Amino acid sequence: MKKEFAVIGLGRFGGSICKELSKEGWDVLAIDLDPDKVNEFKDIASHAVIADTTDEKVLKELGIRNIDHVIVAIGDNIQSSILTTLMLKELGIKKITVKAQNDYHEKVLNKIGADHVVHPERDMGKRIAHSIISSNVLDYLELSDDHSVVEVKAGLKMSGNSLVDLDIRAKYGCNVVAIKRGREVIVSPMATEEIVDGDILIVIGADKDISRFEKNLV
Ligand code: ADP
Numbered sequence: 001m002k003k004e005f006a007v008i009g010l011g012r013f014g015g016s017i018c019k020e021l022s023k024e025g026w027d028v029l030a031i032d033l034d035p036d037k038v039n040e041f042k043d044i045a046s047h048a049v050i051a052d053t054t055d056e057k058v059l060k061e062l063g064i065r066n067i068d069h070v071i072v073a074i075g076d077n078i079q080s081s082i083l084t085t086l087m088l089k090e091l092g093i094k095k096i097t098v099k100a101q102n103d104y105h106e107k108v109l110n111k112i113g114a115d116h117v118v119h120p121e122r123d124m125g126k127r128i129a130h131s132i133i134s135s136n137v138l139d140y141l142e143l144s145d146d147h148s149v150v151e152v153k154a155g156l157k158m159s160g161n162s163l164v165d166l167d168i169r170a171k172y173g174c175n176v177v178a179i180k181r182g183r184e185v186i187v188s189p190m191a192t193e194e195i196v197d198g199d200i201l202i203v204i205g206a207d208k209d210i211s212r213f214e215k216n217l218v
Contacts, residue, residue, distance in 0.1 A: 002027060006067045007045075008053050008084060010037040013099055013120055014073025018045055029067065053084040059091060069095040072114075078105050082112065089113045136218045138200065146207050149177075152218045154199040164191040172213040174205030 006029040007018040015037075021028045022044050030045035032038050033052050041048040051058045053074075064070065070093050074081040078101055088096050089112060097116040100106035109117045123142065130140040130150065139151040158166060168174055179186040179193065180200040186193065195201070203213060 003068045004029070004066070006031060006062075006064060006070045007073060008032075008070065009073035009075060009081075009099075010034075010041055011073060011075045013075070014071065015041070017071055017073065022046070029062070029064075031062070052080075053087075054080050056087050056090075059084075059087055064088065064093065065091050067093065069093075069097065072096065072098040075099070076101065078102075081105070082108055085109060085114050086112050130214075134214055134218050137214060143204075147205065148207055148210055149202060149204045150210055150214070151180075152201050152203060152214070154195045154197065154201055155218055156197075157217050158195045158201075159197040159199070160194065162192050162194045163189060166195075166217065168203075168213065168217070172205070172216070173209035174203045174213045176201050177204050178202040 004027045005021050007014045007021070008031045010018060010030055010032040018028050018030050018041060028045040030038065030041040030048040031051050031053060033050065035050050038048045038050045049062065051062060053059055070088050072081055072084050072088070074084060081098060081101070082105070085096060085098050095115050096113075097118060098109050098114040100109055100117050100119045106117050106119060126142065127140045130137045134152075136153040136155055137150055138153060141149045143149060163176055168176060176189060177187070178201075179189050179195070180202070181196065181198070203210060205213070
């Protein structure tokens with residue numbers, strides 16, 4: 001069965017989600033208070049409607065209950081974002097993703113049962129900071145407050161050595177979970193796997209260990 005999505009708030013973040021989902025062929029109900037925003041999306045989304053989602057009656061009339069996944073991308077108006085999320089939760093929406101504006105907002109959203117809280121500015125800032133520290137860090141994904149996954153380009157210090165030669169697990173407490181080599185991906189590489197120039201390693205571990213690994217080997 002085809003999944004249906006709704007995006008509430010068509011600013012930069014919500015707008016971009018809406019465009020991408022539509023481009024991928026999904027049904028998207030695009031909602032915003034602002035008629036200009038809705039007009040901008042009328043030819044992009046399957047349906048685009050002007051509505052204030054803090055009004056429960058409006059949400060019911062939109063038939064939001066039948067939607068599988070709702071993305072709340074209301075920006076600065078934290079109160080509207082919380083109220084909308086709370087009502088979606090009460091209406092029994094199966095999956096709710098909400099954009100948080102700050103850490104307090106994130107805490108409240110988690111408390112009221114948002115399934116997935118995203119903090120794009122903060123997360124992107126972290127990712128970019130890591131690639132600024134080392135141009136060999138290609139990507140950085142936070143798993144929890146103190147664990148992450150990094151994607152690093154194998155530097156000169158690594159190539160020609162096997163994972164066991166580099167002793168990454170014992171020395172830095174990190175695990176190489178995969179190696180990307182051109183189009184090939186070696187998942188759970190053996191300790192004897194030799195790293196070649198141009199390899200990209202996917203490394204998982206505690207932030208403090210990853211940081212030591214980045215400083216010494218990347
Ligand atoms: P971004 O930082 O992603 O650009 P914005 O704050 O610019 O976010 O956009 C948020 C959007 O959410 C705006 O277009 C605004 O009109 C819309 N919005 C705010 N409150 C509501 C609401 N109660 N119901 C529907 N849309 C809303």
